[in-house]
Amino acid sequence: MKNTENKKVYIYDGSYQGLLTALYQAFKLREVPIKIVAQAEFKDDLFYQQVEVKTENEKAQFFSDQIKEHISAQTLNNIFHAYLSEAEKMELYIFRYLFTGFKVGKKVDEFLTKDYVRQVQDLAHKVRHESHRLKGLIRLQEAAGGKYYAAVEPDYKTLVLMAPHFKNRFSTMDWIIHDKKREEAVIYSAAEKEWLVIDLEKEFEPELSNKEKDVQQLWQAFFSAVSIKNRSNPRTQRQFMPKKYWKHLIESPGSSRKFKIK
Amino acid sequence: MELQKKLEILSDAAKYDVSCSSSGSSGRGDGSSLGNTKAAGICHSWTDDGRCVSLLKILFTNYCIYDCHYCVNRASNDRARASFTPEEVAKLTVDFYKRNYIEGLFLSSAVSRDPDWTMERLLKTVQLLRNKYNYQGYIHLKAIPGADFKLIYQAGLLADRMSVNIELPSESSLEKLAPQKKKAGILAPMKGIGAGIENNIIERKKYKVKDKFVPAGQSTQLIVGASPESDRQIISLSEGLYDHFNLKRVYYSAYLPVNNSSLLPTLPGPPLKREHRLYQADWLLRFYGFKADELLTPGRENFDLKIDPKADWALNNLDKFPLEVNTADYEMLLRVPGIGPRSAAKIVKARKEKTLTHYNLKKMRIVLKRANFFITCDGKYAAAVPFESSVIYDRLAENECQQLSLFGSSSGSDESSKSWDLEKAE
Ligand code: SF4
Numbered sequence: 001m002k003n004t005e006n007k008k009v010y011i012y013d014g015s016y017q018g019l020l021t022a023l024y025q026a027f028k029l030r031e032v033p034i035k036i037v038a039q040a041e042f043k044d045d046l047f048y049q050q051v052e053v054k055t056e057n058e059k060a061q062f063f064s065d066q067i068k069e070h071i072s073a074q075t076l077n078n079i080f081h082a083y084l085s086e087a088e089k090m091e092l093y094i095f096r097y098l099f100t101g102f103k104v105g106k107k108v109d110e111f112l113t114k115d116y117v118r119q120v121q122d123l124a125h126k127v128r129h130e131s132h133r134l135k136g137l138i139r140l141q142e143a144a145g146g147k148y149y150a151a152v153e154p155d156y157k158t159l160v161l162m163a164p165h166f167k168n169r170f171s172t173m174d175w176i177i178h179d180k181k182r183e184e185a186v187i188y189s190a191a192e193k194e195w196l197v198i199d200l201e202k203e204f205e206p207e208l209s210n211k212e213k214d215v216q217q218l219w220q221a222f223f224s225a226v227s228i229k230n231r232s233n234p235r236t237q238r239q240f241m242p243k244k245y246w247k248h249l250i251e252s253p254g255s256s257r258k259f260k261i262k
Numbered sequence: 263m264e265l266q267k268k269l270e271i272l273s274d275a276a277k278y279d280v281s282c283s284s285s286g287s288s289g290r291g292d293g294s295s296l297g298n299t300k301a302a303g304i305c306h307s308w309t310d311d312g313r314c315v316s317l318l319k320i321l322f323t324n325y326c327i328y329d330c331h332y333c334v335n336r337a338s339n340d341r342a343r344a345s346f347t348p349e350e351v352a353k354l355t356v357d358f359y360k361r362n363y364i365e366g367l368f369l370s371s372a373v374s375r376d377p378d379w380t381m382e383r384l385l386k387t388v389q390l391l392r393n394k395y396n397y398q399g400y401i402h403l404k405a406i407p408g409a410d411f412k413l414i415y416q417a418g419l420l421a422d423r424m425s426v427n428i429e430l431p432s433e434s435s436l437e438k439l440a441p442q443k444k445k446a447g448i449l450a451p452m453k454g455i456g457a458g459i460e461n462n463i464i465e466r467k468k469y470k471v472k473d474k475f476v477p478a479g480q481s482t483q484l485i486v487g488a489s490p491e492s493d494r495q496i497i498s499l500s501e502g503l504y505d506h507f508n509l510k511r512v513y514y515s516a517y518l519p520v521n522n523s524s525l526l527p528t529l530p531g532p533p534l535k536r537e538h539r540l541y542q543a544d545w546l547l548r549f550y551g552f553k554a555d556e557l558l559t560p561g562r563e564n565f566d567l568k569i570d571p572k573a574d575w576a577l578n579n580l581d582k583f584p585l586e587v588n589t590a591d592y593e594m595l596l597r598v599p600g601i602g603p604r605s606a607a608k609i610v611k612a613r614k615e616k617t618l619t620h621y622n623l624k625k626m627r628i629v630l631k632r633a634n635f636f637i638t639c640d641g642k643y644a645a646a647v648p649f650e651s652s653v654i655y656d657r658l659a660e661n662e663c664q665q666l667s668l669f670g671s672s673s674g675s676d677e678s679s680k681s682w683d684l685e686k687a688e
Contacts, residue, residue, distance in 0.1 A: 136306040140361045148360065168298050172396075173360060215357045221266050222318070222358075225273040227310040236312030240305065249307070250363070256310045 007034040009048045013055050014038035016083055020060035022053040036091035072106035081124035084157045093119040131161040139250050143206035148175040151248050159186045163195045216250045223251035268344040275324040297399035304365055317368040318358055322346055326372035330440035331523045332488045335372045352390035359399050366400025381409035388420040407447035411454050422478040426452045431496045435489035455480045456508035479510030487517035487533040492563035497543050501554040514540045539565040550596050568659040573599040576636055577651050583636045584643055588613050600632030620644045
């Protein structure tokens with residue numbers, strides 16, 4: 001693969017399928033794009049040639065199968081999770097990671113001295129970590145009408161990673177998990193037994209059921225009762241449950257310390 | 263009494279019980295009912311003292327007819343008392359579970375009225391949960407010593423895990439500090455549950471019986487430091503429990519002085535360090551092929567608090583070291599301080615291709631900090647100190663001291679960080 005004179009910027013629609021299509025195209029045409037960016041992130045760039053990639057699900061699927069077959073399922077997982085990080089330059093790291101991957105096969109994940117291999121792995125790890133953490137920290141509230149609602153503001157685009165877990169666990173309930181940062185939500189219907197991602201504006205807030213506040217109060221009472229008062233350890237508490245997630249919790253961490261007599 | 267008040271009293275009374283683990287999946291959850299059990303336990307919150315909140319851990323009641331000396335709920339203690347109804351507990355569990363506050367319920371109880379009466383209430387609660395509310399989340403239930411085993415067995419068909427707390431490591435201490443709990447009343451249900459689990463596994467295989475009996479296993483708890491038993495007695499007891507009663511876990515709980523009783527020792531604080539050593543030794547029994555009488559022998563009754571039990575064993579068996587990593591068998595590699603099952607397996611695999619040097623081990627990401635004192639690679643010994651018991655002892659103790667100071671300065675150790683270093687203790 002040679003670097004051509006006129007350097008290209010690939011622009012995709014921001015979806016995962018879109019990214020796979022763009023990657024497919026680069027490999028197919030043996031091009032090394034100078035950048036791969038989502039439409040929404042793209043700022044006009046006079047120096048480079050712009051290539052708009054039209055998302056094609058068939059190509060995306062084909063390429064995804066190729067990665068699985070010629071590199072590994074693990075690699076495919078890594079790039080999907082790294083994609084969810086929405087981090088800057090993530091697309092190029094993925095591109096170079098795959099470039100090496102197609103040469104050396106599944107061993108690519110051992111090439112830890114390569115910056116881009118580490119970057120992809122680290123991003124993927126961060127995304128998985130947040131998703132795991134939020135499986136515990138998400139708080140559902142009962143809305144009037146019996147559906148359940150949770151608001152979250154995750155660092156990464158983790159809704160799709162969490163959805164299968166909540167589907168298994170709350171399969172007999174109707175629920176919505178709302179990513180307020182990205183203005184989207186996973187919505188699950190018990191009747192259909194299926195979930196899907198929809199757009200949902202930031203301001204959306206359902207009316208709560210009559211008994212919801214009572215249950216929340218019981219949870220708060222439980223939470224402060226189980227803290228051992230004279231063994232306060234805010235460091236560990238924050239290490240596992242960072243402050244940025246406290247806003248949407250029902251309990252109030254640290255509240256037992258306020259009454260501590262020194 | 264208001265429900266919230268009850269919840270405050272009965273969760274406060276339960277919080278010192280350490281066996282909060284919700285590990286072990288029972289594979290419940292079929293899509294037509296509420297909930298499932300996850301193999302890897304999920305923490306839903308962290309308390310202000312830094313412990314993981316995973317289960318709704320409560321007592322059914324703290325009215326107790328018994329008067330165990332070490333217990334806050336003993337009959338002669340003057341304290342706030344409350345009792346739930348089975349419906350209240352079931353409702354609370356489901357309400358919390360549906361909001362993703364918890365992984366499940368951990369229900370224990372004092373002995374109110376008599377053991378059968380109490381056990382019936384606990385059974386009723388799990389029946390409501392499983393049958394009325396169609397709840398398939400995790401349930402850990404205490405079996406009440408002295409209750410009719412039929413009640414315990416029925417409850418076991420609905421719970422994921424059951425436990426009977428032995429509390430005191432010997433009959434004489436039990437006689438002294440918990441005179442009303444007869445040893446038979448504790449060991450009999452444990453034995454019954456253990457046998458029930460074993461039969462159930464066979465029946466499920468052979469006859470395709472669907473009912474699962476205590477699928478996530480049984481556990482127990484021992485209080486450390488309230489009575490005079492040595493570490494040697496305690497780990498021998500644990501070994502017996504694992505071998506004969508099919509126990510999944512034994513939990514150790516450093517005695518926290520809660521009552522003034524002339525029969526109880528006065529301690530400067532709960533013996534957390536000792537508790538930690540017991541957990542490490544327990545780990546060695548379950549996963550490293552050690553026997554209790556190798557770790558401690560008559561005359562050497564307690565673990566060294568400065569170095570871990572594995573290092574302690576190695577230094578007492580220095581004639582078996584240094585070990586040549588290129589020829590030693592897997593079982594012996596596992597006994598080298600600092601080498602765990604993963605490292606041992608890596609070594610066995612890698613040495614088929616070539617003779618391993620220290621450099622190779624490092625490249626394989628095997629941490630040699632502690633192992634170095636006990637191994638040779640292709641005949642070479644690479645620790646920078648002479649191969650002498652006292653010298654190595656000092657180094658290891660120093661090492662451990664540094665490691666401990668890395669953990670939070672605010673409080674000694676807490677359950678969550680403790681169980682973390684356990685996973686890593688090699
Ligand atoms: S039976 Fe249990 S609750 Fe009652 S005093 Fe003894 S240890 Fe405490």
